[in-house]
Amino acid sequence: MQYWLLKTDAESYSIDDLKRDGTTPWTGVRNYQVRNYMRDQMRVGDKGFVYHSSTAEPAIVGICQVASGPIPDETALDPKDSHYDPKATPANPIWYCVEVKYVKHLKRPIPLAELRKTKGLEKMGILQKGSRFSITPVTEKEWKIINDLI
DNA sequence: GCCAACGTTGGC
DNA sequence: GCCAACGTTGGC
Numbered sequence: 001m002q003y004w005l006l007k008t009d010a011e012s013y014s015i016d017d018l019k020r021d022g023t024t025p026w027t028g029v030r031n032y033q034v035r036n037y038m039r040d041q042m043r044v045g046d047k048g049f050v051y052h053s054s055t056a057e058p059a060i061v062g063i064c065q066v067a068s069g070p071i072p073d074e075t076a077l078d079p080k081d082s083h084y085d086p087k088a089t090p091a092n093p094i095w096y097c098v099e100v101k102y103v104k105h106l107k108r109p110i111p112l113a114e115l116r117k118t119k120g121l122e123k124m125g126i127l128q129k130g131s132r133f134s135i136t137p138v139t140e141k142e143w144k145i146i147n148d149l150i
Numbered sequence: 151g152c153c154a155a156c157g158t159t160g161g162c
Numbered sequence: 163g164c165c166a167a168c169g170t171t172g173g174c
Binding site for chain 3: 058112
């Protein structure tokens with residue numbers, strides 16, 4: 001089993017939205033590296049941190065779980081969707097996503113600033129300068145360290 | 151709202 | 163296939 005960190009803009013889709021929906025396809029990713037994680041590496045049962053970006057205090061706020069294998073990202077095929085990609089077709093969807101299931105809120109959000117200060121997390125994708133990947137792998141060690149912060 | 155970082159696009 | 167310009171992300 002692997003661990004992940006899934007970034008989301010709380011304004012557009014928050015952990016509360018995920019709780020309400022229960023399970024949701026993680027659509028809208030238009031970065032090849034991140035698509036490849038979802039298409040090739042994420043497995044049903046993998047766990048992930050849910051991270052809110054672009055808020056007053058960016059933070060890890062909850063835990064989710066991968067609930068499906070790769071499926072075509074429907075938003076790429078929908079001309080009305082803001083993530084529409086005219087090059088995508090049903091035969092060659094280009095963009096894939098996985099379904100993500102709500103597990104729980106953390107007892108308290110863990111702010112980015114705290115992650116930065118915590119020993120052993122220096123290599124986390126989320127902490128790298130200019131990292132733009134909305135999904136990054138988390139090592140088992142990092143997963144444990146963060147769970148111990150709660 | 152600013153701006154650094156960086157992936158993507160497109161002209162050549 | 164290089165690389166400048168562009169657009170977007172996201173922390174501050």
